[in-house]
Amino acid sequence: MKILLANPRGFCAGVNMAIECLERAVAFFGPPVYVYHEIVHNKYVVDRFTREGVVFVESLEEVPEGSPLLYSAHGVSPEIRAQARARKLLAIDATCPLVTKVHLEAIRYAKSGYTIVLIGHEGHDEVIGTMGEAPDQMVLVETAEDVDKLQIADPEKVAYLTQTTLSVDDANIVIAALRKRFPKIANPPKDDICYATQNRQEAVRELAARADVVLVLGSQNSSNSRRLAEIAAGMGIPSHLIDGVSEIQPSWFQGVETVLITAGASAPENVVQECVEYLQTQHGATIEEAVIREEAVHFPLPKSLRELIAGGEPPAAVAHS
Structure with missing residues (x-):
């Protein structure tokens, strides 16, 4: 393996x-x-x-x-x-700070009289905080179908923002629907989805095709971790979102030659290494570090x-x- x-x-x-x-x-x-x-x-x-x-x-x-x-x-x-x-x-x-940036954008658009469409997941802590900046001027959408149902008082004065941890692909589908419905819709000069979310998604998209199974370390309430598992599953690769090694099922690895391991942006490295050690012990696994992009943000x-x-x-x- x-x-x-x-x-x-x-x-x-x-x-x-x-x-x-x-x-x-x-x-x-x-x-x-x-x-x-x-x-x-x-x-x-x-x-x-x-x-x-x-x-x-x-x-x-x-x-x-x-x-x-x-x-x-x-x-x-x-x-x-x-x-x-x-x-x-x-x-x-x-x-x-990348979430703070979205809050400041919401305040700016609200002061300018825009209706703000926030693309995100209902009930997520980040979404609740962002919508609190302008609750009377902000509406939440999750899908392109939600865009069709929007009732906007002034279609000429609309802007959109996004939750920072969304799937880039999913967000782009919703943005395309918004642009079709509101051709003059405003948006921030720089994408709201954070660099780390995009980089981790890009790595899975690039590497999952080389794997027979994908393990994503992260919790079920972590939006960015769930997106990683969904990307791999969408490519037809069996994918499992787990908190740690105790959740691994031996049946996942029957006939498996290559396992892709990644982790959401809130998952600590020690849980990754515990899974690596498990596969080394149980399957004699060797390791290839697959670097897609370097990060140096602090x-x-x-x-x-x-x-x-x-x-x-x-x-x-x-x-x-």
């Missing part, structure tokens, strides 16, 4: 920044540190931080006044920021956290329950 290890895979710059942000916050404040939603959509990452005393919450009412609170990499709405200020929470914004820690750490010690008002 041969393992094709897709590269790039795994953590992107936004996830790296968010995870480092939380690590530094825990070291600086001590537990508990609170996070609104999962810091990233990955079971292993969330479980690890939970063991270290991080508390993930779905409502700010769960956070004691004066406590440190991180916003997840997926971003939050202005309403959540207002709630945090009202509760005197020490908020640290770990939102991926996002600095949020300014608010850097300033706190530079101050040397937590503010006296920080609450610990």
